[in-house]
């Protein structure tokens with residue numbers, strides 16, 4: 001495995017922020033990094049490209065509320081951008097109960113502007129969110145065989 005500078009960046013961000021979004025082009029290693037974090041933190045990993053995982057989120061608020069004490073990773077978030085709204089509510093509820101950090105790691109490879117827009121409308125300028133942009137990925141990108 002090629003070590004990733006972004007791994008520590010994401011970990012640090014999760015220690016400080018309720019939600020961290022990791023955006024980048026396809027095939028740069030987003031999912032691999034997320035699974036590495038998941039393995040170390042007993043996170044729940046959901047891939048929104050998988051039908052069974054999307055089904056779990058049919059009542060996302062109800063389902064995710066029972067994971068308030070764990071990091072939840074949502075991969076391929078561009079498949080369900082409407083989730084941002086739900087996440088905002090869950091983050092607010094969690095904060096009132098003292099769950100301020102490390103709740104959601106969100107991965108996406110849609111256009112950064114699109115995701116940033118949803119993020120800003122969601123976050124309302126709040127410091128709950130941290131966006132780790134694709135520059136990290138471009139700078140550490142590997143050549144595929």
Ligand SMILES: Nc1ncnc2c1ncn2[C@@H]1O[C@H](COP(=O)(O)OP(=O)(O)OP(=O)(O)O)[C@@H](O)[C@H]1O
Nearest residue numbers: 001002003004025026027028029030031032033109
């Ligand atoms: N740190 C690493 N060292 C070596 N190989 C890696 C590393 N990270 C990812 N890879 C390899 O690169 C390929 C793409 O990784 P991955 O699926 O994690 O990317 P991705 O950004 O999630 O892609 P997509 O946008 O298509 O979902 C995989 O074959 C994976 O094994």
Ligand SMILES: [Mg+2]
Nearest residue numbers: 030031032075
């Ligand atoms: Mg992926």
